[in-house]
Amino acid sequence: MLIEFSVENFKSLKEKQTLSMEAATPLNDLDYNLIDLKDQADKEYQLLKSTALYGANSSGKSNVLDALMRLRHLVKRSHQNQKGDKLSHEPFRFDKEFVDEPTKFDITFIQDNIRYNYGLSYTEEKVIEEYLYYYPKGRRSQIFERQNTDEYEFKKDEKEQKMIKKRTRKNVLYLSSSTQFDYDKTTKAFDWFNEILNGIGPGEHPELTEFTYKKYDGDETSKKRIQKALKVADFGISGIEGDIKTIPVDEIKDLPLEFTQLGLSDEGELKAVAIQTKHELEDTEGTLPFFLESEGTQRFFSLIGPIIKALENGEVLVLDELDTKLHHSLNKFIVELFHDPEDNPNGAQLIFTTHNTNLLDQDLFRRDQIWFTEMDPKEGSTDLYSLVEYSPRKDKDIEKGYLVGRYGAIPFLGDEKILKEGG
Numbered sequence: 001m002l003i004e005f006s007v008e009n010f011k012s013l014k015e016k017q018t019l020s021m022e023a024a025t026p027l028n029d030l031d032y033n034l035i036d037l038k039d040q041a042d043k044e045y046q047l048l049k050s051t052a053l054y055g056a057n058s059s060g061k062s063n064v065l066d067a068l069m070r071l072r073h074l075v076k077r078s079h080q081n082q083k084g085d086k087l088s089h090e091p092f093r094f095d096k097e098f099v100d101e102p103t104k105f106d107i108t109f110i111q112d113n114i115r116y117n118y119g120l121s122y123t124e125e126k127v128i129e130e131y132l133y134y135y136p137k138g139r140r141s142q143i144f145e146r147q148n149t150d151e152y153e154f155k156k157d158e159k160e161q162k163m164i165k166k167r168t169r170k171n172v173l174y175l176s177s178s179t180q181f182d183y184d185k186t187t188k189a190f191d192w193f194n195e196i197l198n199g200i201g202p203g204e205h206p207e208l209t210e211f212t213y214k215k216y217d218g219d220e221t222s223k224k225r226i227q228k229a230l231k232v233a234d235f236g237i238s239g240i241e242g243d244i245k246t247i248p249v250d251e252i253k254d255l256p257l258e259f260t261q262l263g264l265s266d267e268g269e270l271k272a273v274a275i276q277t278k279h280e281l282e283d284t285e286g287t288l289p290f291f292l293e294s295e296g297t298q299r300f301f302s303l304i305g306p307i308i309k310a311l312e313n314g315e316v317l318v319l320d321e322l323d324t325k326l327h328h329s330l331n332k333f334i335v336e337l338f339h340d341p342e343d344n345p346n347g348a349q350l351i352f353t354t355h356n357t358n359l360l361d362q363d364l365f366r367r368d369q370i371w372f373t374e375m376d377p378k379e380g381s382t383d384l385y386s387l388v389e390y391s392p393r394k395d396k397d398i399e400k401g402y403l404v405g406r407y408g409a410i411p412f413l414g415d416e417k418i419l420k421e422g423g
Helices: 061-080 157-167 174-180 184-196 206-218 220-233 249-254 295-313 327-341 398-403
Strands: 001-008 017-020 033-036 044-048 049-057 103-111 114-122 129-134 141-147 152-155 197-200 239-247 260-264 270-280 285-291 316-319 349-353 370-375 384-387
Touching: 001 044, 001 061, 017 184, 017 384, 049 061, 049 327, 061 103, 061 174, 061 184, 061 349, 103 184, 114 157, 114 184, 129 174, 129 184, 141 174, 141 184, 152 157, 157 174, 157 239, 174 184, 174 327, 184 197, 197 295, 206 220, 206 270, 206 295, 220 327, 220 349, 239 249, 249 270, 295 316, 295 327, 327 349
Parallel strands: 049 349, 049 370, 197 316, 316 349
Antiparallel strands: 001 017, 001 103, 033 044, 103 114, 114 129, 129 141, 141 152, 239 270, 260 270, 270 285, 370 384
């Protein structure tokens, strides 16, 4: 479970910006939107089950999610870097002083009832600083600290960690490297990034369509859950049939039209999937190739498999532009899956961006679950802040207040006529 994430000098995020999933203590409403838990030291936490990010286009809300996913990518993949490989570094570019400065990430999360704090700073050339602490008995305990790229401090398993240090390149995260060498005290933190934190972007994701179909076809429990979701969505779909195949790349011209290409398999062959949806209508029944379903239906189907997986495993699901191609009722349905204790028994969390202002409802969200991003017009940098800062009354219409600019984070449109001569 995610507690807090901070980022500095990444894309439009110039100064340090922090997204917190801890409940604001003065709020005492919508308790079912909270995760109550204790760690191994009996420290109590109240964490949010979901957070919605609003803001104008180009305000930087997607960059907040991108930063979290960039950290995940670095942790998962940096050990593959060879000597001279560049780290993915996208600093704030509207200030020359920041272009050559490191990007900084800091994250606090709970894994197996233990709190961890991990952070790093890096440029495209190398890791500058890195650290991992954990709190097995309620007090911070150092697993490792790294400064000036090659200067390490170890207070545990010093001999073993020094061996790993010698094999860690300057362009590789020690968290990644040490996990590859099976160092047990970093493995749990790595597993959180690898297994618990997951993200989905706004574009088309045929691999997720394949995932949902495999989940549907894999076991009866998942099948019933997906069928129930499709029924609630009111697409008129009563069942799914599918076929997944791999063919040699040189035979791609022979691939039937109903198959969607997924990419190459591990053996270098083309992977493709064909799905047929069953429809039982009042006077007839039949099947429809999946690619002929509406784009909204295809989007929902691609999302529901990963969403059910997240709910089952207690994952943190980061979803950019939740409302893409989906009706408001489906947006709300997805959010309520995470809020419902029966659908979400394992403390899964949803973090998403959206333009759907119909979700700005204090019967759906607590104030600490609503966040905004606003672009500074002078610097071109993003400011991230919570609705809690405005302390609106419970009876206030949050959607109306947002649309009239009470909380910022909306575009202000001029009245210029774009086709006016001489404009």
